[in-house]
Amino acid sequence: MTSAHKVPFDEARLRPMLLRWLPDTLEIRTQTHQVDGQHVVLIYIAPNPAGCAFFQADGQYGHGKDAKTVFRQGEVFFRDGTESRRMSQRGLEQVIAQRVKIEQTRWERDHAAEYRRLVQELKIGSAGQQVTRGPAAEFNLALEPEVLTAAAIELLRARDDIPLRLLLNSAPARARQLLRAGDTTELTQLVERLACLAATFLTIERQEWFDRTTATLTSIYDLPLEQVGIGHSYVSQQIAAFWLMMTEHVLGLGSLAVRGSNWPAVKTLAAHQVPIGGNSYRTWTRHTLTMAARAGSLETRQGTQAIRLSLLSLARDMVRRLGCLRPEVEAEDERILTGLTQFDFLVCLVGIDMGGGYHPNFARFDTQRTNPAAERLLRDPRMRQEIFQGDGPHLAKELHEIDLAAQNEGFSYDGWEGYTTPVQNFISAQLR
Numbered sequence: 001m002t003s004a005h006k007v008p009f010d011e012a013r014l015r016p017m018l019l020r021w022l023p024d025t026l027e028i029r030t031q032t033h034q035v036d037g038q039h040v041v042l043i044y045i046a047p048n049p050a051g052c053a054f055f056q057a058d059g060q061y062g063h064g065k066d067a068k069t070v071f072r073q074g075e076v077f078f079r080d081g082t083e084s085r086r087m088s089q090r091g092l093e094q095v096i097a098q099r100v101k102i103e104q105t106r107w108e109r110d111h112a113a114e115y116r117r118l119v120q121e122l123k124i125g126s127a128g129q130q131v132t133r134g135p136a137a138e139f140n141l142a143l144e145p146e147v148l149t150a151a152a153i154e155l156l157r158a159r160d161d162i163p164l165r166l167l168l169n170s171a172p173a174r175a176r177q178l179l180r181a182g183d184t185t186e187l188t189q190l191v192e193r194l195a196c197l198a199a200t201f202l203t204i205e206r207q208e209w210f211d212r213t214t215a216t217l218t219s220i221y222d223l224p225l226e227q228v229g230i231g232h233s234y235v236s237q238q239i240a241a242f243w244l245m246m247t248e249h250v251l252g253l254g255s256l257a258v259r260g261s262n263w264p265a266v267k268t269l270a271a272h273q274v275p276i277g278g279n280s281y282r283t284w285t286r287h288t289l290t291m292a293a294r295a296g297s298l299e300t301r302q303g304t305q306a307i308r309l310s311l312l313s314l315a316r317d318m319v320r321r322l323g324c325l326r327p328e329v330e331a332e333d334e335r336i337l338t339g340l341t342q343f344d345f346l347v348c349l350v351g352i353d354m355g356g357g358y359h360p361n362f363a364r365f366d367t368q369r370t371n372p373a374a375e376r377l378l379r380d381p382r383m384r385q386e387i388f389q390g391d392g393p394h395l396a397k398e399l400h401e402i403d404l405a406a407q408n409e410g411f412s413y414d415g416w417e418g419y420t421t422p423v424q425n426f427i428s429a430q431l432r
Contacts, residue, residue, distance in 0.1 A: 009041045021055050021071075023048075051099035052076050052087070097181055139163035141171060141193045145324055148193055149200040156206060164209065168216045175220045182238065188245055191220065195249040196324035199256055202265055203327055211268055214253075218272045221246050221284055231277030233294065240295030244314070247288040251315035252325040254347070255339030258373070259328070263386035266343060270350040283356040285311075285347050311361050312340045341365050342373035345402070349377075349388055352398045360402060363410035367417045374399065374423045396430030399423065 008014065011030050018026060027046035032039055059071040071077065077084045078091035085091065139151055155163055171194060178187040194217055201210035224239045250269055257265035273281035282290070289311060292298050298309045319340075320331040329335050341362035351358035362370045377384055377395075388395055403419060410416030418424070 003039065005039065009043065014043075019056075021057050021059055023053050023056065025049060025053070047098070047102075049102070051095040051102070052078060101183075139167055141167065141174065141190050143193070145193055145196045149196050149324060152197055152200060153204065156204075156209070161209075164212075168212055171216050172219045172223065176223050176226075179223055179242065184238075184241070184245075187242065191217070191246055191249055192322060194220075195253060195322070198253055199324045199327070202253070202256055202260060202262060205262075207262075207264060210265055214268050214272075217246065217250070218284070221272070222274065225275070230275045235291055235295060237295045237297060240292045240297045243284075243288045244292045244297050244311075247285055247311070248315045248318045249322075249325075250285065251312065251340055251343065252319040252322065254343030255315070255319065255336055256325055256327075258339040258343045258346070259335055261383075263383045266346055267350065267386045269343075270347040271354065273354065273356050281354075281356050283347060283351045283354070283358070285344075286351055286357040286359055289359050289361070310364055312337070312344060312365070315340055337365065338369045341369040345370045345373050346377075346387055348402050349398060352401065353388055353390065358402070358405075360406035360409050360416070363406035363408075363416035364413040365415050367415070370416070371420050371423070374419055378423065378426055392426075392430045396427040400427050400431065403427075 009030050009032070011028060014030060015026065015028050018028065025048055029044040029046075031042045033042070034040070053076070055071050055073055055075050057073050058069055060067050060069050062068050076087040078087055078094060079085075080091070087095075139148075139155070141148070143151065152164060155161065171190065175187060175190055178190065194213055198210055198213040198217070201207075201213060221243065224235065224242065228235050228239065254266060254269045257263075257269060270283060270285070272284045274284050274287040276282050276287070289298070292311075298311070300307050300309060316337050319325045319336050323331075326333070326336055344360070344362040348358035348360055348362075350356070377387065384395075388398075390398070399419070406416040407418060419427070
């Protein structure tokens, strides 16, 4: 392309030419560059704000008998991958979804400044009355996490739980829409905000609202079963990744509950069961591990070597990023991983006790991280009452079973090596 060739691509010349066929909402940008001594023109056409555009005139090239019509006045095209196709039912649904997303983004952007102002007022305690006086619909999962949690605290202080109830009741329906649309980004943000709410209720010791929020998370976790049914051994990578993302947040909440010695919360997080066919169930952490592994979501490669990813390491990375799940510690604090391993150990106990299966993910890590949970289980009546309902021999049998599985799992990682002497003595005495 020569200097003369690039002249027609000037925006001032190109836009009037295109307006013969396109509406005046057309937004176009052009730039010229020199690459290896050659002129290159870049043309950018922004998405139409209406979601689509009707052609204003027939598009033809050639003359006389050789003339060919590419599109006609009134026709609409949409992008299907790398192709432009005439509007179809699927295309219309795509356009509608894009328009809704654009409007939602605009709404969030327009309210962002107000939300930031609100969180600052909440921090100094001056916005509680504004929250309680405002419409319940304004308290929603589009709020930034720190605003959402601060507003939730003020609502509880004001004893107005209606916005909280509406938010939790509407969350599964919103998650269903995002799941069907394949919008993983917004779906992750929704789960993050719910996890932040649950973490906040844990921190301020509001067990009822923690339980309600956890119940909402379990409902969302079960949504893919509406599509794939119960009993399928394999699911798509998209669904497996969704379950994996959710379980990372559940594990993060579990670590926080362990660090706070909130054993009712540990039991609540560990106990959700997912039907797998017949009368069989799996705890959601065990279910995720199975489905994610089968979908290849827990495997990466280093050269020609396949590396199996750790569920707890993935959860630790998520907690490092999401500050609301570690309000009392820094991102690199070792107590995060220690809490994860101890929670996973307790999940194993709950899983066996409920017949929901288990897998000792904690076994990959140093024994000293997990053993304090086993020791405390034997000396803390409140903890034992919440976590395990069986008698001494029953508990000893299950501890022994977990130990065998953990030693087998941990051998390849130089991880779990067995219980401390007090726990071993308990098992020996109970199994005589």
